[in-house]
Amino acid sequence: DSGVTQTPKHLITATGQRVTLRCSPRSGDLSVYWYQQSLDQGLQFLIQYYNGEERAKGNILERFSAQQFPDLHSELNLSSLELGDSALYFCASSAYGSGNTDTQYFGPGTRLTVL
Amino acid sequence: SQQGEEDPQALSIQEGENATMNCSYKTSINNLQWYRQNSGRGLVHLILIRSNEREKHSGRLRVTLDTSKKSSSLLITASRAADTASYFCATVASGTYKYIFGTGTRLKVLA
Numbered sequence: 001d002s003g004v005t006q007t008p009k010h011l012i013t014a015t016g017q018r019v020t021l022r023c024s025p026r027s028g029d030l031s032v033y034w035y036q037q038s039l040d041q042g043l044q045f046l047i048q049y050y051n052g053e054e055r056a057k058g059n060i061l062e063r064f065s066a067q068q069f070p071d072l073h074s075e076l077n078l079s080s081l082e083l084g085d086s087a088l089y090f091c092a093s094s095a096y097g098s099g100n101t102d103t104q105y106f107g108p109g110t111r112l113t114v115l
Numbered sequence: 116s117q118q119g120e121e122d123p124q125a126l127s128i129q130e131g132e133n134a135t136m137n138c139s140y141k142t143s144i145n146n147l148q149w150y151r152q153n154s155g156r157g158l159v160h161l162i163l164i165r166s167n168e169r170e171k172h173s174g175r176l177r178v179t180l181d182t183s184k185k186s187s188s189l190l191i192t193a194s195r196a197a198d199t200a201s202y203f204c205a206t207v208a209s210g211t212y213k214y215i216f217g218t219g220t221r222l223k224v225l226a
Contacts, residue, residue, distance in 0.1 A: 002157060033214065043158075043203065043216040056212035090157055097212065101146065101165075104205075104214070106157030 003027065004107035006091050012113045018079040021110045023091030025072055031055070031097025032074040033104060034066055038087035049074060050097040078112070086114045121204060121220040129225050134191045136220040138204030139184075147180055147187050148205045152219070158203065161189075196226045 003026035013019055025032050034046040036059075045058035049068035060066075063081075068074040078085060088109045094102035122137045138147070146165045150158040164171045164180045164187065171178045177190040191198055204217040 002159075004157070035216075042218050045214050045216070048212055048214075058213055088155065092158075101163065103148070103160045103163065104150075104158075106150075106159070108157050109155070111155075 002105040002107060004091060004093050004105050006089075006107035006110050008110060009108065010111050010113075012115065013081060014115055015081055015083060017081050017114075018077065019081065019112065021076040021078070021089050021091075021112075023074045023076070023093075023107060025074070025091075025093030026105050029093035029095050029105070030072065031094045031102070032068055032072070033092040033094070033097075034060075034074070034076050035090040035092065036087045037090060037109075038084075041087075043090075046076070048097060055097055081114045083114050086112055088112075121202070121217040123220060124218070125221045125223070127223045127225065128194055130194060130196055132194055134194050134198070134222055134224070136189050136202055136222070138187045138189070138217050140187075140204070140206045140215075140217075141185065142206075143209040144182075144206045145209055146207065147178075149176075149178060149187075149189050150203045150205060150216075152201045152203065154200075161202075191222075194222075194224045196224050198222060199224045 005024045031050045033048045036044045046060040048056040066076045090109045092104040092106045094104045148163045149161045152158045162173045175192045180187045201219045203219045
């Protein structure tokens with residue numbers, strides 16, 4: 001158990017809908033990362049937050065948005081869902097988000113299925 | 116496109132044998148990390164090697180880094196069935212915070 005929690009574990013929805021994925025980082029970690037993992041695209045870095053502020057942005061679509069709240073939990077919002085958005089979405093946390101020495105601790109993931 | 120590319124994409128070995136997987140990347144890095152992922156589960160950090168290190172050991176794991184060739188290798192010695200998983204390298208390009216994961220090597224260890 002990494003100490004990172006993600007809810008829900010599974011989500012099934014229809015095209016055009018909007019969903020929210022939630023992540024609670026390990027106790028004491030200030031940085032949160034979101035990743036998308038699909039069979040054809042591998043593990044794609046979406047976005048990173050550090051202590052409530054956006055720190056790095058990767059291949060995140062404009063239909064997707066995220067935020068980190070004062071209590072450090074984070075939410076990833078996916079809107080206007082398309083079939084291709086079906087994937088595993090992982091949240092990870094690290095102590096400082098420095099990119100130099102930080103180890104990331106991954107949550108169990110949310111499996112999103114768009115029908 | 117992914118910065119990290121693992122090679123081979125898949126590897127099948129017998130228990131007790133050694134497994135070697137390679138990772139190549141494209142830009143200057145501060146460090147390189149290896150992660151393991153059991154099927155459909157979250158990634159687990161294995162080892163971190165800094166750009167000024169050439170080799171690092173952790174238990175049955177040995178990681179090398181060649182910054183001149185922009186490549187790294189992960190060696191798992193005396194493999195066990197429990198080592199069956201996908202292995203990913205991850206890098207952060209110097210001057211950025213963006214993590215880039217490789218495409219992964221799927222390792223299968225046969226009992």
